[in-house]
Amino acid sequence: MAATPDLMSTIVSLCKRRGFIFQSSEIYGGLNSCWDYGPLGVELKRNVKEAWWRSMITNRRDIVGIDASILMHPKVWESSGHLAGFTDPLVDCKKCKSRFRADHLENTDKCPKCGGEFTEVRKFNLMFKTFMGPVEDQSATVFMRPETAQGIFVNFLNVQQSARLKPPFGIGQIGKSFRNEITPGNFTYRTREFEQMEMEFFVPPSEDMQWYEYWKNFRLNWYVNYGIKPDKLRLREHAKDELAHYAKGCADVEYEFPFGWSELEGIANRTDFDLKAHSEGSGKSLAYFDEETKQHYFPYVIEPAAGADRATLAFLVDSYDVEGEGKDARTVLRFHPSLAPIKAAVLPLVKRDGMPEKAEKIYNDLLDNSIKSFYDLNSAIGRRYARQDEAGTPFCITVDSQSLEDDTVTLRERDSREQIRVASSQIVDVISKKLKDSRK
Numbered sequence: 001m002a003a004t005p006d007l008m009s010t011i012v013s014l015c016k017r018r019g020f021i022f023q024s025s026e027i028y029g030g031l032n033s034c035w036d037y038g039p040l041g042v043e044l045k046r047n048v049k050e051a052w053w054r055s056m057i058t059n060r061r062d063i064v065g066i067d068a069s070i071l072m073h074p075k076v077w078e079s080s081g082h083l084a085g086f087t088d089p090l091v092d093c094k095k096c097k098s099r100f101r102a103d104h105l106e107n108t109d110k111c112p113k114c115g116g117e118f119t120e121v122r123k124f125n126l127m128f129k130t131f132m133g134p135v136e137d138q139s140a141t142v143f144m145r146p147e148t149a150q151g152i153f154v155n156f157l158n159v160q161q162s163a164r165l166k167p168p169f170g171i172g173q174i175g176k177s178f179r180n181e182i183t184p185g186n187f188t189y190r191t192r193e194f195e196q197m198e199m200e201f202f203v204p205p206s207e208d209m210q211w212y213e214y215w216k217n218f219r220l221n222w223y224v225n226y227g228i229k230p231d232k233l234r235l236r237e238h239a240k241d242e243l244a245h246y247a248k249g250c251a252d253v254e255y256e257f258p259f260g261w262s263e264l265e266g267i268a269n270r271t272d273f274d275l276k277a278h279s280e281g282s283g284k285s286l287a288y289f290d291e292e293t294k295q296h297y298f299p300y301v302i303e304p305a306a307g308a309d310r311a312t313l314a315f316l317v318d319s320y321d322v323e324g325e326g327k328d329a330r331t332v333l334r335f336h337p338s339l340a341p342i343k344a345a346v347l348p349l350v351k352r353d354g355m356p357e358k359a360e361k362i363y364n365d366l367l368d369n370s371i372k373s374f375y376d377l378n379s380a381i382g383r384r385y386a387r388q389d390e391a392g393t394p395f396c397i398t399v400d401s402q403s404l405e406d407d408t409v410t411l412r413e414r415d416s417r418e419q420i421r422v423a424s425s426q427i428v429d430v431i432s433k434k435l436k437d438s439r440k
């Protein structure tokens with residue numbers, strides 16, 4: 001479906017109506033840029049994170065995971081450069097008081113809202129501060145982490161030695177990060193509290209560029225494997241003047257949202273900057289000791305850093321489709337089966353003749369096999385199918401009058417609407433197999 005200017009608002013209202021995403025604290029008027037995932041949204045986002053974890057950690061011999069704390073020693077942010085340099089350029093309009101990120105403005109002379117003049121550009125640190133313990137003074141200041149990566153760097157030797165790893169190897173983690181963004185917006189695309197899926201891959205310095213190429217392709221393909229249309233994805237290599245001072249290369253995986261091409265993930269060659277900076281800052285060397293050469297060295301780091309919320313939003317937008325027109329139109333979320341919040345819906349055709357009992361049994365069997373399912377007894381079957389299409393449920397199982405005769409059920413596939421008959425004793429196996437086959 002073509003991206004119309006309205007597509008985002010259609011998706012935002014579908015998300016609220018169906019229970020994917022709600023505004024945070026809505027009954028109090030909401031809190032700017034904060035969102036809550038509802039019953040369908042939380043399943044979708046969990047599935048996105050699980051798909052990432054499976055492909056990056058579970059299925060690989062060279063990567064392990066960690067779960068570091070959000071609050072860290074304040075010196076971490078001094079050494080990493082965040083205290084001094086994690087800033088965005090901020091300008092205010094003198095007339096209408098609107099606030100902008102100067103680097104996001106096409107014309108930095110005039111306010112795009114009212115044409116007014118801007119204040120001088122100021123640097124604004126994006127880290128949220130809070131206090132640890134009961135006394136609110138300078139020495140108690142701690143920061144909410146603005147990225148998960150630093151929890152990996154400071155644990156580099158702990159992980160390497162306890163898991164007995166040898167470069168090239170990676171450490172990944174998924175967790176919340178916080179940035180006091182100047183201009184959050186575009187629904188869940190840019191928020192002040194969000195979840196990241198980051199992996200730091202430590203390599204011998206001479207192998208950095210080959211691994212950089214490897215991870216760019218691997219990560220781009222991950223989105224394609226989980227159903228994003230390839231023509232809506234691109235890799236954008238950063239120009240030299242866009243690179244962080246320590247980075248040797250950086251490329252963004254971008255998706256064409258209705259609001260334009262925007263970053264989903266950044267893949268960076270961070271060199272040995274972080275391990276060296278923390279060695280200097282802490283006074284404890286984070287150099288790796290190579291048993292073969294009997295020498296210490298600082299590995300280079302290739303970092304694919306993705307956002308769980310941005311990926312979830314991309315999967316939502318990309319899966320949205322409307323088939324047909326007018327009265328016959330149907331809205332379908334064509335999620336990859338692994339990502340779909342509900343895998344199967346069980347629908348007795350009518351509320352009598354033993355159909356609900358038969359359907360209940362299938363529903364229980366699916367749940368017992370950890371297949372997230374939904375039971376729906378109410379309204380005409382066409383409406384029930386439509387509700388499931390709109391939630392992105394890949395399979396519907398209908399118990400009808402033939403089921404009472406030969407103990408088969410109808411299995412309807414969401415995208416093709418094809419219907420086949422399956423023995424009810426086989427249905428759990430058939431769905432499990434379809435789900436497994438679709439998984440990468």
Ligand code: ATP
Pocket residue numbers: 147179181188189190191192193194195196263264265266305306307308309310311
């Ligand atoms: P942007 O340029 O959009 O501000 P960034 O380049 O600063 O992003 P990184 O520091 O590379 O982002 O963070 C890695 C990933 O974390 C991003 O690609 C994005 O998916 C996610 N992310 C970063 N900031 C936010 C945010 N404010 N809201 C949601 N996700 C975010």
